[in-house]
Amino acid sequence: MLELNFSPFPILQTERLILRQVQLEDIDEVFHMRSNPSIMRYIPRPRPKSKTDAIKTIRMINRSVAKNESINWAITIKGNPELIGIIGFVRISKEGHRGEVGYMLDEAHHQKGIMHEALVAVLKYGFNEMGFHTIEGVIDPGNTASEKLLLKNGFIKEAYFRENLLFEDKWMDSVHYTLFSK
Ligand SMILES: CC(C)(COP(=O)(O)OP(=O)(O)OC[C@H]1O[C@@H](n2cnc3c(N)ncnc32)[C@H](O)[C@@H]1OP(=O)(O)O)[C@@H](O)C(=O)NCCC(=O)NCCS
Structure with missing residues (x-):
């Protein structure tokens, strides 16, 4: 059984980016992104109706980090602390x-x-740090951008599930991709 510990929060750096913990100060950017229909088009999650909903999302993200259950990073460009995106392991087995x-x-x-x-x-x-054996990407069949991103990173398509998700009274298909540890 995997033992996870996100304390202290692991800040990651790349050539152009700093990935840091999502904070309550990110509320405007989180609200802006998660209430944007084109960003959320292929993400079957409730859209925030108000900034209060966005606060709830940030609190939920960080509660889960504190409990070592899942982890999300705020994506920022070096030299500018503003959140421009979110990435993380949203479900962990x-x-x-x-x-x-x-x-x-x-x-x-x-x-x-x-x-x-x-x-x-x-x-x-x-x-390397969390000790995963496999990492999964689950996407809507229409999400070409996400599919390309996964394929570019070596993920392979493993399954197409028909109508396995009920979102806003509609049954949705999902495609499952996997990347194996080397
Ligand atoms: C999916 C998403 C995160 C991609 O981010 P991005 O920074 O634009 O992607 P990158 O620039 O790193 O591109 C990665 C690859 O995907 C391709 N790609 C990205 N967006 C694309 C698009 N809209 N159409 C076709 N290909 C696209 C790029 O060309 C690149 O492939 P290449 O190097 O072979 O040319 C972004 O489109 C997004 O936030 N979408 C809305 C949220 C979403 O759907 N999230 C995924 C839920 S599963």
Whole structure:
């Protein structure tokens, strides 16, 4: 069984980015991103209706970090502490040494290789520091950007589940990708 410890919070650095803990000060950016229909188009999660909802999301993220159950990082560009995206292991199976990676990035920063750079760092942390055996990516079949990102990072498609998720009264399909530790 995997033993996880996110204290002190692991700050990750890449060439252009710093990945740090999400804080209550990030409320405006979190609200902006999670209430944007085009960012959330393929993410079956409730949209925040108010900043209070965004605060709840940030608190939930950090409660889970404190309990060593899951971890999310705020993506920032070096020299600017503003949150431009979120990436993390949103679901972890300690028994299966497996984590599901999830991510979203503000539209102003799309297609500049930012999420690829963040993902490389997070995958390395997941395998080397957390001890995962496999990392999973679960996407909506229409999410070409996310699919390309996973394939670019060596994930392989393992399954297509039909109507395995009920979101806002609609049954959704999902495609499951896996990356194996080397
Ligand atoms: C998915 C997402 C995080 C990608 O972030 P990004 O920083 O724009 O991606 P990158 O620039 O690192 O690109 C990675 C690869 O995907 C490709 N790609 C990215 N966006 C694409 C798009 N809209 N259409 C086609 N390909 C795309 C890039 O070309 C690149 O491949 P390449 O190097 O072979 O050219 C971003 O589109 C996003 O936040 N989407 C909304 C939230 C979401 O759907 N999250 C995933 C839920 S599973």
